[in-house]
Amino acid sequence: xxxxxxxxxxxxxxxxxxxxxxxxxxxxxxxxxxxxxxxxxxxxxxxxxxxxxxxxxxxxxxxxxxxxxxxxxxxxxxxxxxxxxxxxxxxxxxxxxxxxxxxxxxxxxxxxxxx
Ligand SMILES: [Zn+2]
Numbered sequence: 001x002x003x004x005x006x007x008x009x010x011x012x013x014x015x016x017x018x019x020x021x022x023x024x025x026x027x028x029x030x031x032x033x034x035x036x037x038x039x040x041x042x043x044x045x046x047x048x049x050x051x052x053x054x055x056x057x058x059x060x061x062x063x064x065x066x067x068x069x070x071x072x073x074x075x076x077x078x079x080x081x082x083x084x085x086x087x088x089x090x091x092x093x094x095x096x097x098x099x100x101x102x103x104x105x106x107x108x109x110x111x112x113x114x115x
Contacts, residue, residue: 039078040102041112046073047084047096048105060091077102 050068051061062068065075065086075084079100087095097104103111 036077036079037102040098040100041110043074043076043078044084044096044098044103044105045110047075048108048110051094051096052108055092061088061094062086063088063091063094 047065047068050073054060054062054068063086065084068075076082077084077098077100079102082099085097085099087097093107095104095106097111105111
């Protein structure tokens with residue numbers, strides 16, 4: 001014989017868990033997304049610092065990411081490890097951006113620091 005009262009209790013418990021998951025999971029995802037974005041932007045800032053250093057030293061920006069050397073530099077977006085894109089119309093201008101639209105950075109300006 002099935003114990004319907006026990007089955008009902010079990011169903012209520014499962015339903016409660018599902019409801020909690022529905023509430024918690026989206027918040028967790030959003031938090032994770034913003035963490036990834038933060039890491040991505042700090043990597044972009046690190047590269048921008050290296051660019052400024054190069055400009056101060058040689059009077060020009062580096063036109064290829066492979067030319068930038070740095071111990072802790074990372075040239076990929078943490079979301080899916082896709083490579084940042086460096087756009088250099090000439091040696092005194094550059095724009096570095098994340099292919100996943102986390103932002104861009106160019107001569108001392110960053111997309112996430114604009115009013
Ligand atoms: Zn990114």
